[in-house]
Amino acid sequence: MRHRLDSFSPQVYMADMSMYSEPLFPFMKMHGLGNDFVVVDARSNRLEITPALARGIAHRQFGVGFDQLALIEQGTGDAHLTFYNADGSTSAACGNATRCIARHLMQESGKTDLHLTTDRGDLFACDVGNGLTSVNMGQPQLDWRDIPLREETDTLELPIEGAPTATGMGNPHCTFFVEDADLIPLSEFGPRYEHHPLYPQRTNVQVAHLVGPNHIRMRVWERGVGVTLASGSSSCATAVSATRRGLTGRKVQIDLDGGTLWIDWRDDGVWMTGPTMHVFTGSFTAAFLESL
Incomplete structure (x- = not known):
């Protein structure tokens, strides 16, 4: 029998907790x-x-x-x-x-x-x-030392196949701009670059493509986690990377597997908005x- 939501009583369930002596x-x-x-x-x-x-x-x-x-x-x-x-x-x-x-x-x-x-x-x-x-989320870290990377290199286009962009948002990120993010086998692609030797602390990996002006579709492999439906710091890193590469302005809509975030890279930092x-x-x- 299906229980109606309006019949749910928090007090009843809280009372049931008394059965635990620990x-x-x-x-x-x-x-x-x-x-x-x-x-x-x-x-x-x-x-x-x-x-x-x-x-x-x-x-x-x-x-x-x-x-x-x-x-x-x-x-x-x-x-x-x-x-x-x-x-x-x-x-x-x-x-x-x-x-x-x-x-x-x-x-x-x-x-x-x-x-x-x-x-x-x-x-x-x-x-x-x-x-x-x-x-x-604060200002992005764009210098190779701060991200951090293992050696001095151009963070806008890394010497990695696909020329991804490196960004620090308090954690390291590696953003690939591709033709269609939905076609990338992320469960294989992500761990390959999470452990790339250029990133001594490993990295979050994003694949992204432009949907329209200031509108990005992005998927993410999170360091120490795997494929996730969304990532706030990854969304910030992707928006910053797109701005640096001249693909978008500073205010960007990012569509993730789990929904949409809005990123605004302002003078005082990268603002992220969502539910x-x-x-x-x-x-x-x-x-x-x-x-x-």
């Missing part, structure tokens, strides 16, 4: 265009994230499943964010997770503007209406955490 550790499941995240609010519930724990939570059968895990901590601004990839490695930036968390914190606090800190630096977020959240979704709130049991 402590529970809350988390939130969120996504930005299908780029999905487990978010742990460590401001009140301290949870030490190890690579093994991150990998365990990321497992889509034995854990919860995520593209990235994000930790909310106390910071000098409204909060400090730390990001982990599905393979347990860390990342200084995650644009879609930042937007999701910003939306959550704005709803929590009633604010419409936030100051967030990350290992990438200070990020600013705002509510732009119609359910959309914008985050300033977010808080899917559910759950809890890790102590038994699960101890098993990892």
